[in-house]
Amino acid sequence: MLKYVAKRLIQGLLLLMLFLALLYILLDAQPGDISLQLSANPRLPPEAQEIVRERLGLDQPLLGRTVTYVLNFFQGDLGLSFTQYPRTVGSVILEKLPRTILLFLSATILAYYMGFALGKVMAWRRGKTVETGLTLGGVAAYTVFYPWFAILMLWFWGFQFGLFPLGKFIDVDEWTGAPMAANRVFMRMLISLGILGLVLGAVSLLAHRLPPERGEQVARYGPPLVLVAFLAFWWLSPLRSYVADIAHHTLLPVLTLASVQFAGVMLLTRASMLETLKEDYILTARAKGLPQRDIRNRHAARNALLPVVTSLVLALSFVIGGGILTEGIFSWPGIGGQLLDATLTEDIPLATGTLGVIGIIALVGHLISDVLYMYLDPRIRTS
Amino acid sequence: MATPNGRKLLEVDHLVMHYKTKKGDVSAIEDVSFSLAQGESLGLVGESGCGKTSVAMSLMRLAADNARYLNGEIRLDGEDLLALSEEAMRKRRWKSIAMVFQGAMNSWNPVYTVGDQIEEAIDLHIEPRPTEKQIRERMSRLFEMVGLNPAMLDRYPHEFSGGMRQRAVIAMALSCDPRLIIADEPTTALDVIVQDQILKELKKIQEKLGMTLIYISHDIAVIAEVTDTIGVMYAGKLVEYGSTLEVFHRPKHPYSYLLLSSTPSITGPRRKLAPLEGEPANLLDPPSGCRFHPRCPFATEICVTDEPPLEDKVPGHKAACWHSDRVPVTIGVAV
Incomplete structure (x- = not known):
């Protein structure tokens, strides 16, 4: 291995x-x-x-x-930026990349989690009203012209209702006299989110290893507890209002991005799950007298997951195209907008460096999915 | 061989099942009755689409959603399975009736080990829940019984050959000590040598455990090797029912006769193979009278108009034919 x-x-x-x-x-x-x-x-x-x-x-x-x-x-030397001389390309990317990663990672995780959960229910309830409604909604969201949709979201939630700020990732007025630069606060948020992810992963692993009864308890109460602890940590932190400001700015672009990605994942899961449900081992599972929930989750969804993981990798290429659009519309100071600026101002070192880093992200994504695949499919593990 | 109170283990009583489709009702099972005592084995034989699998699926109550039971009962130990709630039926699956499927090659979920999948059934049905160690011992015993190395329990299905997978499926079917095992074409996808090994294994286990077995196949020679009784099905109806030897040597229904004479024999005298002419009946609009009459060489006026009842031609040997006395005797074919 x-x-x-x-x-x-x-x-x-x-x-x-x-x-x-x-x-x-x-x-x-x-x-x-x-x-x-x-x-x-x-x-x-x-x-x-x-x-x-x-x-x-x-x-x-x-x-x-x-x-x-x-x-x-x-060696980590990406050269000097022409337009932001004398800053190095590396430092520009280091400043902007985490913001993009946060935006896309949270949107992707949200989209895949929701999309998979709903997609498997859709396939299971084939022909029912729930399925028809979700399919129609899914197709609409999947085929919508993304920039238009993003502007619509911004107009509706940001302008009409004033629930969300109209762009950027901090509110400058809030940050006068802040004890720490926005970027450092942001990095701390990112690290804490990473830790959160690891802890949640550990909890679900623990739930699988424990005997069924205790494992089920851990699976039910573990994740909410961890989430509460996470929120409490930031609530009690002196940086609370600053963190809240960043989160407030992040929410709308994440939701916009996620709702478009989510539709694709949901439709794919539905199709993949419908294929799996035709398999003979599903009939075996039913004949064994397994409860419906176990047949759906343990046998069908587990196998329907494989093509969805593949699409996750392909979705990473969306970081490049979608990044420019999303960051442009929400004036999100990330790497996508940076790439566009660098191209327009002929800042060749910055453009090359940015594209290079995007390439690394795509490769890392492929590596992760290869490992995931190996974990998910024993047939790959042995060959 | 009846159970102490004189009741048979399984009684299928005038079962009628139709599939509702957009084109109309497909009469998949039409007034089928048979019964099995503990330890008996029954073979169901017939062409594809004659209702064999529908009968098997009905016993498990796993027939497709559009199946409608219009009449009849399926009683296991006196309890009507068709009247049970879905939840009650779910608890009886595998514990009372286990099944070895047609596509046993694909009966295994590729992402779990074979041991895990057998354990899943044991976990669900055996009470009180045995310890991890007891389960392991039980599975090892089962694997040994079907001729597999217990170490294979930790392997994934793709690491098994076709024959091994089928043996493992049989082990899984035995895992909860079911009262009845239904084997639906379990050897169809295997090569002839492996098929023969599996059949012998199944026969051995059946005799050793005194297991009640329903064996379904389109291959009458295979059935003859495993079962004491044969039921021949045609177009959703049971057309002949009797002991294997009787049906084999003195078939009372022309369809059984034609099935037998279309099977080559290696040991018997050399003879011409008689292919079974025509297409199986259309179940959306079954033929009037005897459903076999359009293909029957002995058909007369009465076969077109009146349906023959399934009745004793010789004590214990039933057939549904107006002209059963005209069906020739076959000389030991393929057995």
């Missing part, structure tokens, strides 16, 4: 190198570089431009530059 993971890891690293090289070459192939931007400045003589080119290494052959870039990337 470790061997499999190691193999996948090495494959991923090779793929990343190839991806970075290709990325660098592609972005280099487009017309224009920094010297063209400098030549727009009439006070800079051509000799000075030449010096800048030389110091940036732009006079070197393409192949050499590509190799240097890939090597530097692996």
Whole structure:
């Protein structure tokens, strides 16, 4: 099993190198570089431009530059941003990336949790009103034009009802005299959410390991207890109002993103579950006299989960496209908006670095799903 | 061989079941009656779509949602299964009646070990709940009985060969000491050699445990190897019922006769195979009178108009045919 993971890891690293090289070459192939931007400045003589080119290494052959870039990337050196000089690309990404991760991770988790839970019930209640209604709603949400939907959500909840702020991720007035920079508060939130996830995972693992009766109790009371403890922690913290402000800003984009993603997951789960329900082992489970709930959850849903996990990986590519849209509409200062800005201002190092990091996210996602798959499907574990 | 109070273990009494479809009612089981005492074995034989599986599914009460029981009772130990609530029936499944399915190859959920899946049934039905160790011992014994290594309990279904999976299914069927086991074409997907091994194993276990068995197959030769009694079904009706030897050598229904003569024999004298002509009856609109008359070589006027009753032709050997005296004797085929 470790061997499999190691193999996948090495494959991923090779793929990343190839991806970075290709990325660098592609972005280099487009017309224009920094010297063209400098030549727009009439006070800079051509000799000075030449010096800048030389110091940036732009006079070197393409192949050499590509190799240097890939090597530097692996050492964590992503170069300097042209537009935010003298900040490094790395520091810009480090500032923006966590915000994007929070947005997408919470939306994705929410969407997959809800989508899977509802999708399996839909398949189970095939032909009933619940199913027809959810299918119609699901198809509508799945096919909706996303930017329009996002603006609609913003207009409805933010403008008409004033329930949510109209954009950005903090309210600047609230933060005057704050004891800590918004980004650090934000990082703490992210870390605490990570811990929450780990604890919840541990609780569900414990519930599986314990004997049935005790395990069921743990499964029922464990997660709510952990959630209450988590909320209490932030409630009692001196940073409460700041954390609340960030959460308030996060909620609407997360809900918007989740409701679109959720529909796809729900419809996929329904289709996958309907396939599984036709399997012979479902008939065996019924013949064994298992209660309906066990047949649905233990036998059908467990197998219907596999294609849904695959779609989770594919959903990661949505981070790139959807990121630009969502962050644009909600003026969310994340990496998607950053990528758009970098492209528009021809900040090539920043654009390359951002795309490179998105590539890493996609690869990590694939690795996680490979491991998940191995855990979920014994047929993969042995081969 | 009846139970102490003279009652049979299983009594199916004038069972009528139709599937409701958009095109009309499909008469899948039409007035079928038979009974089995403890330790007896019955083979149900017939072409695809003749209602064998519908009978099996009705015994488990697992027939499709559109099945409607119009008449009759299925009594297990005197209790009418059709009258039970779903919850009460659920508790009897596997504990009273277990089943070895047609697609036994796919009867296993691929994501759990075979042991876990057997344990699931034991957990559910055996009271008081045995300890982990007792369950393990029980499963090991079952595995040994069907000729599998108990170490295989911790393996996943995909690590088993087809024959091994089928043996494991039999072990699972035995796990809760059911009163009755229904085997629905359990060897159809296996190659002939494995099929033979499994049949012998099943026969051995049945005799050893005094198990009551209903064996369903389209292959009359296979049935003959395992069961004492044969019921021949055609178009939802039981057309012949009697001891295996009787039906085999002196069939009283032309359909049984044709089934037998379309099966090649290795040991018997060389003869021409007679293929069974025509298509099985359309159950949406079954033929009038005797349902077999359009394909029957002996059919006359009366077969088209009147339905023959299932009655004793020889004591203990029933058939539903107006011309059973014209059905030739077959000389030991394939047995």
